[in-house]
Amino acid sequence: MARVRWTIGNWKQNLFRGTAELLATEIVDGLPPELLEGPVRTKIGVAPTMVALDALAPWSRPAGPLYLFGQNCAAQEEGAFTGEVGPGQLADVGVHGAIIGHSERRTHFHEDDALIARKVLCALQGGLRVVLCVGEGLEIRESGNHENFVISQLSASLAGVDPELFQDRLVIAYEPVWAIGTGKTASARDAGAMHRRIRTWLTEQYGATGADRSILYGGSVKPGNAAGLMAAGDVDGFLVGGASLEAEAFLQIVRLVAEAS
Numbered sequence: 001m002a003r004v005r006w007t008i009g010n011w012k013q014n015l016f017r018g019t020a021e022l023l024a025t026e027i028v029d030g031l032p033p034e035l036l037e038g039p040v041r042t043k044i045g046v047a048p049t050m051v052a053l054d055a056l057a058p059w060s061r062p063a064g065p066l067y068l069f070g071q072n073c074a075a076q077e078e079g080a081f082t083g084e085v086g087p088g089q090l091a092d093v094g095v096h097g098a099i100i101g102h103s104e105r106r107t108h109f110h111e112d113d114a115l116i117a118r119k120v121l122c123a124l125q126g127g128l129r130v131v132l133c134v135g136e137g138l139e140i141r142e143s144g145n146h147e148n149f150v151i152s153q154l155s156a157s158l159a160g161v162d163p164e165l166f167q168d169r170l171v172i173a174y175e176p177v178w179a180i181g182t183g184k185t186a187s188a189r190d191a192g193a194m195h196r197r198i199r200t201w202l203t204e205q206y207g208a209t210g211a212d213r214s215i216l217y218g219g220s221v222k223p224g225n226a227a228g229l230m231a232a233g234d235v236d237g238f239l240v241g242g243a244s245l246e247a248e249a250f251l252q253i254v255r256l257v258a259e260a261s
Protein backbone atom coordinates (compact mmCIF):
# COMPACT_ATOMS: atom_id res chain seq x y z
CA MET A 1 0.00 0.00 0.00
CA ALA A 2 1.30 3.45 -0.89
CA ARG A 3 2.23 5.61 2.06
CA VAL A 4 -0.24 8.34 2.95
CA ARG A 5 0.70 11.79 1.75
CA TRP A 6 0.06 14.71 4.03
CA THR A 7 0.03 18.48 3.68
CA ILE A 8 -0.33 20.09 7.09
CA GLY A 9 -0.45 23.81 7.81
CA ASN A 10 1.09 24.81 11.14
CA TRP A 11 -0.49 28.17 11.82
CA LYS A 12 1.63 28.68 14.98
CA GLN A 13 0.54 31.61 17.21
CA ASN A 14 -1.28 33.36 14.38
CA LEU A 15 -4.92 34.16 13.62
CA PHE A 16 -8.00 34.48 15.82
CA ARG A 17 -11.14 32.36 15.67
CA GLY A 18 -12.70 34.54 12.97
CA THR A 19 -9.62 34.70 10.77
CA ALA A 20 -8.96 31.00 11.31
CA GLU A 21 -12.51 30.23 10.13
CA LEU A 22 -11.99 32.45 7.11
CA LEU A 23 -8.76 30.72 6.16
CA ALA A 24 -10.31 27.25 6.63
CA THR A 25 -13.22 28.31 4.38
CA GLU A 26 -10.85 29.55 1.68
CA ILE A 27 -8.83 26.33 1.81
CA VAL A 28 -11.87 24.04 1.67
CA ASP A 29 -13.57 26.07 -1.08
CA GLY A 30 -10.38 25.99 -3.15
CA LEU A 31 -9.68 22.28 -2.84
CA PRO A 32 -9.69 20.54 -6.22
CA PRO A 33 -12.82 18.31 -6.30
CA GLU A 34 -10.81 15.23 -7.29
CA LEU A 35 -9.03 15.47 -3.94
CA LEU A 36 -12.36 15.41 -2.17
CA GLU A 37 -14.18 12.84 -4.29
CA GLY A 38 -11.60 10.48 -5.76
CA PRO A 39 -9.12 8.32 -3.90
CA VAL A 40 -7.53 10.96 -1.72
CA ARG A 41 -3.93 11.52 -2.78
CA THR A 42 -3.02 13.78 0.13
CA LYS A 43 -4.61 14.20 3.50
CA ILE A 44 -4.84 17.83 4.48
CA GLY A 45 -4.35 19.06 8.01
CA VAL A 46 -4.38 22.39 9.79
CA ALA A 47 -3.04 23.22 13.22
CA PRO A 48 -4.55 26.46 14.56
CA THR A 49 -4.05 27.82 18.07
CA MET A 50 -5.72 25.76 20.81
CA VAL A 51 -8.53 28.29 21.27
CA ALA A 52 -9.53 28.19 17.58
CA LEU A 53 -9.62 24.37 17.33
CA ASP A 54 -13.29 23.85 18.10
CA ALA A 55 -14.31 26.69 15.77
CA LEU A 56 -12.96 24.67 12.82
CA ALA A 57 -15.17 21.62 13.38
CA PRO A 58 -17.47 22.48 10.41
CA TRP A 59 -14.49 22.25 8.00
CA SER A 60 -12.85 19.22 9.57
CA ARG A 61 -13.62 15.52 9.41
CA PRO A 62 -16.19 14.09 9.48
CA ALA A 63 -18.13 17.26 8.52
CA GLY A 64 -15.42 18.57 6.15
CA PRO A 65 -12.18 17.39 4.53
CA LEU A 66 -9.60 18.78 6.97
CA TYR A 67 -7.80 16.93 9.73
CA LEU A 68 -7.41 19.07 12.81
CA PHE A 69 -4.14 19.10 14.78
CA GLY A 70 -3.16 20.67 18.08
CA GLN A 71 0.27 22.32 18.08
CA ASN A 72 1.06 20.59 21.35
CA CYS A 73 -0.35 18.00 23.74
CA ALA A 74 0.18 17.37 27.44
CA ALA A 75 2.31 14.46 28.63
CA GLN A 76 -0.51 13.26 30.88
CA GLU A 77 -4.21 12.66 30.40
CA GLU A 78 -5.50 15.09 33.04
CA GLY A 79 -4.93 16.47 36.51
CA ALA A 80 -3.30 19.37 38.35
CA PHE A 81 -1.15 20.63 35.46
CA THR A 82 -2.03 24.31 35.00
CA GLY A 83 -2.04 25.43 31.40
CA GLU A 84 -1.92 21.95 29.87
CA VAL A 85 -4.39 20.31 27.48
CA GLY A 86 -4.50 16.50 27.29
CA PRO A 87 -5.27 14.18 24.37
CA GLY A 88 -8.78 13.37 25.61
CA GLN A 89 -9.60 17.07 25.88
CA LEU A 90 -8.29 17.65 22.34
CA ALA A 91 -10.28 14.73 20.96
CA ASP A 92 -13.36 16.05 22.77
CA VAL A 93 -13.36 19.19 20.58
CA GLY A 94 -12.90 17.18 17.39
CA VAL A 95 -9.09 17.19 17.13
CA HIS A 96 -7.51 14.30 15.21
CA GLY A 97 -3.88 14.68 16.20
CA ALA A 98 -1.08 16.76 17.67
CA ILE A 99 2.24 18.16 16.52
CA ILE A 100 4.79 17.10 19.12
CA GLY A 101 8.44 18.08 19.51
CA HIS A 102 8.42 21.11 17.22
CA SER A 103 11.77 22.89 17.43
CA GLU A 104 10.04 26.04 18.68
CA ARG A 105 8.77 24.05 21.67
CA ARG A 106 12.14 22.40 22.16
CA THR A 107 13.92 25.80 22.07
CA HIS A 108 11.55 28.30 23.69
CA PHE A 109 9.88 25.95 26.16
CA HIS A 110 12.88 23.71 26.88
CA GLU A 111 11.13 20.50 25.90
CA ASP A 112 13.63 17.67 25.87
CA ASP A 113 13.46 14.25 24.24
CA ALA A 114 12.31 12.57 27.47
CA LEU A 115 9.32 14.90 27.80
CA ILE A 116 8.57 14.56 24.10
CA ALA A 117 8.60 10.75 24.40
CA ARG A 118 6.03 11.00 27.22
CA LYS A 119 3.88 13.30 25.10
CA VAL A 120 4.06 10.97 22.09
CA LEU A 121 3.06 8.00 24.23
CA CYS A 122 0.23 9.88 25.93
CA ALA A 123 -1.17 11.20 22.64
CA LEU A 124 -1.02 7.79 20.90
CA GLN A 125 -2.57 6.06 23.91
CA GLY A 126 -5.28 8.73 23.83
CA GLY A 127 -6.12 7.77 20.24
CA LEU A 128 -4.63 10.84 18.55
CA ARG A 129 -2.41 10.97 15.49
CA VAL A 130 1.06 12.34 16.20
CA VAL A 131 3.30 14.44 13.96
CA LEU A 132 6.67 14.00 15.66
CA CYS A 133 9.15 16.74 14.67
CA VAL A 134 12.91 16.28 14.58
CA GLY A 135 15.64 18.40 13.03
CA GLU A 136 19.13 19.76 13.55
CA GLY A 137 20.37 23.31 14.09
CA LEU A 138 22.82 25.06 11.79
CA GLU A 139 25.89 24.31 13.89
CA ILE A 140 25.18 20.59 13.82
CA ARG A 141 24.50 20.66 10.07
CA GLU A 142 27.83 22.44 9.50
CA SER A 143 29.66 19.95 11.72
CA GLY A 144 28.44 17.15 9.43
CA ASN A 145 26.89 15.25 12.34
CA HIS A 146 23.29 16.02 11.35
CA GLU A 147 22.22 12.47 10.50
CA ASN A 148 23.41 11.03 13.81
CA PHE A 149 21.83 13.95 15.66
CA VAL A 150 18.42 13.49 14.05
CA ILE A 151 18.46 9.73 14.57
CA SER A 152 19.34 10.17 18.23
CA GLN A 153 16.47 12.68 18.61
CA LEU A 154 14.11 10.24 16.92
CA SER A 155 15.28 7.30 18.96
CA ALA A 156 14.96 9.21 22.26
CA SER A 157 11.59 10.72 21.31
CA LEU A 158 10.18 7.25 20.64
CA ALA A 159 11.84 5.54 23.60
CA GLY A 160 9.37 3.31 25.38
CA VAL A 161 6.66 3.74 22.75
CA ASP A 162 5.32 0.35 21.73
CA PRO A 163 5.25 0.21 17.89
CA GLU A 164 1.87 -1.56 18.16
CA LEU A 165 0.55 1.90 19.04
CA PHE A 166 1.84 3.51 15.83
CA GLN A 167 -0.74 1.93 13.51
CA ASP A 168 -1.23 4.58 10.83
CA ARG A 169 -1.17 7.33 13.43
CA LEU A 170 2.52 8.21 13.74
CA VAL A 171 3.92 10.63 11.18
CA ILE A 172 7.51 11.94 11.29
CA ALA A 173 8.37 15.50 10.24
CA TYR A 174 11.97 16.38 9.44
CA GLU A 175 12.34 20.11 10.00
CA PRO A 176 15.91 21.42 9.93
CA VAL A 177 15.88 24.32 12.41
CA TRP A 178 17.99 26.51 10.13
CA ALA A 179 15.30 26.28 7.43
CA ILE A 180 12.31 27.28 9.60
CA GLY A 181 11.02 30.75 8.85
CA THR A 182 14.34 31.73 7.29
CA GLY A 183 13.55 31.35 3.60
CA LYS A 184 16.41 28.80 3.39
CA THR A 185 15.17 25.38 2.34
CA ALA A 186 17.12 22.17 2.50
CA SER A 187 18.07 21.16 -1.03
CA ALA A 188 16.06 18.27 -2.43
CA ARG A 189 19.25 16.22 -2.24
CA ASP A 190 19.83 16.98 1.47
CA ALA A 191 16.17 16.46 2.39
CA GLY A 192 16.06 13.19 0.43
CA ALA A 193 19.23 11.94 2.12
CA MET A 194 17.86 12.64 5.59
CA HIS A 195 14.49 11.09 4.82
CA ARG A 196 16.20 7.95 3.54
CA ARG A 197 18.32 7.79 6.69
CA ILE A 198 15.18 8.10 8.84
CA ARG A 199 13.43 5.37 6.82
CA THR A 200 16.43 3.05 7.19
CA TRP A 201 16.46 3.61 10.94
CA LEU A 202 12.73 2.94 11.20
CA THR A 203 13.19 -0.31 9.26
CA GLU A 204 16.06 -1.39 11.52
CA GLN A 205 14.02 -0.65 14.64
CA TYR A 206 10.54 -1.70 13.67
CA GLY A 207 10.75 -3.78 10.49
CA ALA A 208 9.10 -3.03 7.18
CA THR A 209 5.61 -2.45 8.63
CA GLY A 210 6.86 -0.09 11.32
CA ALA A 211 8.85 1.85 8.72
CA ASP A 212 5.90 2.23 6.39
CA ARG A 213 4.93 5.66 7.68
CA SER A 214 4.82 9.14 6.23
CA ILE A 215 7.91 11.30 6.60
CA LEU A 216 7.16 14.96 5.98
CA TYR A 217 9.60 17.79 5.31
CA GLY A 218 9.20 21.24 6.90
CA GLY A 219 11.18 24.46 6.65
CA SER A 220 10.38 27.34 4.26
CA VAL A 221 8.24 25.16 1.99
CA LYS A 222 6.66 27.30 -0.74
CA PRO A 223 4.82 26.60 -4.00
CA GLY A 224 8.12 27.24 -5.79
CA ASN A 225 10.14 24.54 -4.05
CA ALA A 226 7.48 21.93 -3.19
CA ALA A 227 7.68 19.93 -6.44
CA GLY A 228 11.48 19.64 -6.24
CA LEU A 229 11.32 18.45 -2.64
CA MET A 230 8.60 15.89 -3.43
CA ALA A 231 10.85 14.51 -6.17
CA ALA A 232 13.66 13.90 -3.67
CA GLY A 233 12.28 10.45 -2.84
CA ASP A 234 11.02 9.37 0.58
CA VAL A 235 9.33 12.77 1.06
CA ASP A 236 5.64 12.07 1.72
CA GLY A 237 4.43 15.65 2.05
CA PHE A 238 5.00 18.77 4.09
CA LEU A 239 4.51 20.55 7.37
CA VAL A 240 4.10 24.14 6.19
CA GLY A 241 4.48 27.25 8.38
CA GLY A 242 4.39 30.73 6.82
CA ALA A 243 3.00 29.69 3.43
CA SER A 244 0.06 27.91 5.09
CA LEU A 245 -1.33 31.27 6.22
CA GLU A 246 -2.17 32.17 2.61
CA ALA A 247 -4.90 29.97 1.18
CA GLU A 248 -3.66 30.15 -2.41
CA ALA A 249 -0.06 29.28 -1.54
CA PHE A 250 -1.17 26.42 0.70
CA LEU A 251 -3.55 25.08 -1.96
CA GLN A 252 -0.79 25.13 -4.55
CA ILE A 253 1.41 23.10 -2.21
CA VAL A 254 -1.50 20.66 -1.61
CA ARG A 255 -1.86 20.19 -5.37
CA LEU A 256 1.87 19.62 -5.84
CA VAL A 257 1.90 17.00 -3.08
CA ALA A 258 -1.11 15.23 -4.60
CA GLU A 259 0.24 15.33 -8.14
CA ALA A 260 3.83 14.27 -7.41
CA SER A 261 4.59 10.94 -9.03
Ligand SMILES: O=C(CO)COP(=O)(O)O
Nearest residue numbers: 010180181219220241242
Ligand atom coordinates in the same frame (compact mmCIF):
# COMPACT_ATOMS: atom_id res chain seq x y z
O1 LIG B 1 7.98 25.28 11.44
C1 LIG B 1 7.49 25.01 10.36
C2 LIG B 1 6.33 24.12 10.25
O2 LIG B 1 6.10 23.45 11.44
C3 LIG B 1 8.01 25.60 9.10
O3 LIG B 1 7.80 26.96 9.12
P1 LIG B 1 8.08 27.81 7.78
O4 LIG B 1 7.38 27.08 6.67
O5 LIG B 1 7.51 29.17 8.07
O6 LIG B 1 9.56 27.82 7.59
